[in-house]
Amino acid sequence: MTDLTDLGVAAIRDGFRAGDFSAREVADAFNASVTAGRKLNAFLVETPEHAIEAAEAADRGRATGELRALSGVPLGIKDLFCTAGYQTTAASHILEGFTPTYESTVTAKLFGAGAGMLGKLNMDQFAMGSSNETSAYGHVLSPWRRNDGGNAPLAPGGSSGGSSSAIAARLAPGATGTDTGGSIRQPAAFTGISGIKPTYGRCSRWGVVAFASSLDQAGPMARDVRDCAILLEAMSGFDPKDSTSLDLPVPQWEAGLSSDLKGKRVGIPKEYRVEGMPAEIEALWESGIRFMKDAGAEIVEVSLPHTKYALPTYYIIAPAEASSNLARYDGVRYGVRELPEGASLADMYAATRSAGFGAEVKRRILIGTYVLSAGFYDAYYTKAQKVRALIARDFERAWEACDLLLTPTAPSAAFALGEKVADPLSMYLNDVFTVPASLAGLPAMSVPGGLDATGLPLGLQIIGRPLDEQGVLNAGLAIEERAGFTARAEKWW
Amino acid sequence: MSSYRIQGATGEWEVVIGLEVHAQIATRAKLFSGASTEFGAEPNTQVSLIDAAMPGMLPVPNGECVRQAVRTGMALGAQINRWSRFDRKNYFYADLPQGYQISQLYHPIVGEGSLLIDADEKAGIAEPKTVGIERIHIEQDAGKLMHDQHPTRSYVDLNRSGVALMEIVSKPDMRSPAEAGAYVRKLRSILRYVGSCDGNMEQGSMRADVNVSVRKPGEPFGTRCEIKNVNSVRFVQAAIEYEATRQVDVIESGGTIVQETRLFDPDKIETRSLRSKEDAHDYRYFPDPDLLPLELSEEFVAECEASLPELPDAKRARYEGPLGLSAYAASVITADVETARWFEALLAATGKPEAEVAKAASNWLTSDLFGALNRLGKSIGESPVTPAQGAELLGLVADGTLSGTLAKQVFEIMIETGDDPAKIVEERGLKQTSDTGAIEAAIAQVMAANADKVADYRGGKDKLFGFFVGQTMKAMGGKANPAVVNELLKKALA
Known part of the structure; x- marks a missing residue:
């Protein structure tokens, strides 16, 4: 019998329905894999009992003919999602011991569709980071290693690095991620898996610990495009509890999958050819273009003139919102409280937040507080909002010439842990290709496109029109079918 | 100032x-x-x-x-x-x-x-x-x-x-x-x-x-x-x-x-x-x-616009204009929405055209009812008398059943008991009488007892007329219709 942990979401679902194995067997296999993979530090909390309970319910359901969309499928849940009865910390010390009494809309939908939870996945603290090094509970290791024999521990990407590592290492067939500026796509690219950030508003933000409200968007990460389509369908949908949720029916993305791109025009934004782009990335992009052509698409060059302003714009808007969103972590009602002897209220705030937040979180709160301050607001925040509108307009104009955009997901393959920690700017540069779509609220996904010279995966990004997740998934599928990406991390853990 | x-x-x-x-x-x-x-x-x-x-x-x-x-x-x-x-x-x-x-x-x-x-x-x-x-x-x-x-x-x-x-x-x-x-x-x-x-x-x-x-x-x-x-x-x-x-x-x-x-x-x-x-x-x-x-x-x-009620300024203008209330009464009644609502319920309960009853109703409301509520330390929302009862009382005055004095007596009992005015009038026999026989008998009695004053009056002391009214009303226990008393007294003293 095949190793059940080699199966993806669709294969588990179909095999379970066909009676090839029980859901319990799947849950047991992945639970064992989670335990065996502890060296990766991908999970903050392991919840084998949740996975088993869902599996047993699925098995009972199958016996009575009641099959749900994700019956028998266990998933990893990023620790940004509040899970009723299970500690949720956003990988921050400040939320240590916090166990929500409520279930986020997205996880409630997944569990309602029959999925079980393998555990809460490690991540960059409050989703701020691109390498998973900002977690208060230790960094996640990528299962990948360079083939140069150096064995340097590599970053799984961030902020959804626990998710990417767990999927790449076969600890979970799929996982939830969240993407504020690239936090689904960049880790997917670093670990040779797929991940999609849907249109802003597709997935409810209710019960997801907020980083930057106008950018945060949940999405699935999985081994391939079909699995992403299945999971996205289960996660999406209007939620009256989220005012920014889109009141639209959820399309049948899996049923709509087609890698035939005839009649589609795929734009290549010239501004994404950034200075100093490694030749490997250039080559990856070229092969992506070939795949698109081969699938029947027409390639057109387009211009997104404000691209170079996207990163600075993002690093004003996201910290501004974060500085306010994170004000609630004050030691008064939940989480960590530091109350030095004789402390005033202000002392308690200072002590609690100093001890509770990590360095990167503090850095972003400071940046955000600064850009919103009297005298600086117009120069930074107002200006950034204007530029954000221009970036969105760039995309709108591009859609006159094309239906989709193809770019690399990240400017490099996974870097070594510690390599960029001391230089936040170079860390922020990792998001250079992913941030524009976030600012415009567009659906975008990363799929594996090839390997670099050291055998590490590289991702290609497809960006679509608002609500055109189908177009994005289809182009992703076309790449997947042609890239022949079968490499996987060799097990060393 | x-x-x-x-x-x-x-x-x-x-x-x-x-x-x-x-x-x-x-x-x-x-x-x-x-x-x-x-x-x-x-x-x-x-x-x-x-x-x-x-x-x-x-x-x-x-x-x-x-x-x-x-x-x-x-x-x-x-x-x-x-x-x-x-x-x-x-x-x-x-x-x-x-x-x-x-x-x-x-x-x-x-x-x-x-x-x-x-x-x-x-x-x-x-x-x-x-x-x-x-x-x-x-x-x-x-x-x-x-x-x-x-x-x-x-x-x-x-x-x-x-x-x-x-x-x-x-x-x-x-x-x-x-x-x-x-x-x-x-x-x-x-x-x-x-x-x-x-x-x-x-x-x-x-x-x-x-x-x-x-x-x-x-x-x-x-x-x-x-x-x-x-x-x-x-x-x-x-x-x-x-x-x-x-x-x-x-x-x-x-x-x-x-x-x-x-x-x-x-x-x-x-x-x-x-x-x-x-x-x-x-x-x-x-x-x-x-x-x-x-x-x-x-x-x-x-919808918001359509749902707006008549507002105090407009209401006040209407009270002073078409309803003919004094500026003071209009201002006092419209100042608080509960009072205005009570007043309008009172008018409606009379069943008569507003302009006809508004003045008497506003007088009664601002003097009798407000006086009683003040005494009781109650707001109009807590009034022991309902607008319908108030309207009934006003009706009894308008149709001559009650004199002003009797109405005040009945109202006090209403405040105490919460009873309807008609019931009080009926049970306590507070109804005003226009029975000319009884009134004439009372007048005769008063004149007999005050022969000197009758002489003075007839001698030109017109002011004494009020005295005879008072005495006759007293003899009638306050229930005589004052108009009838006036008329019969004038005849008897002539």
């Missing part, structure tokens, strides 16, 4: 006043959560996950709060902004779980309007005056700190956290404490008419931040101080009086007024500095990214 002036050592000073009134919107649920807003519940029993700012919680606007703010704006003749937006006001305090208050700084829901304060000679307001309204915006209330529960710690009650408030900002158009008082009273009256706020200042559902500055008449505005959270009309006036005099003293003794926030101490009747402009918070306002802009549809606005 001329304008309000403060007599300083260097001459007369004029006080300039603007008010920011925080009015709790009368809805059952909070602004962004479904938690109850009922007053007086046990601490922390009306707190949703959103009000406690649990991680991942999101605000969803309560449509009824928006509707009430729009209706209030319309009642103040204000511009309704079809597009408005919520902003976050960021600051740390233990009664503010989110670490920010959701408010509307940049794009409020209601723009400029106005409010008419009525003339009040006694208060020195010689003529009606229009006070400009700058804006109305919607915002969340904070929770409440409790300092008396523990010797060294403070506790927090989040029941009020997230309750919807309207902040109604006036222009600096008021020039005396009396005008400010009249403004607050009139605003409260309008809010109650509209039903958007219960106006209950004792329970904190209405409170005012008072901006005060002084200047020599005709000079530009002086520097203002803001007195926070004043919670009665009387205190608003007292705070202004104190603060204006303080500012004059400071300036005249060579000092300058610094812009600052001050606190009103109702026990000492004084204001004290809370924080100066230098210590002022930087609130870092920015649009709340959890909320979409509020866009009001034409239908929504039309």
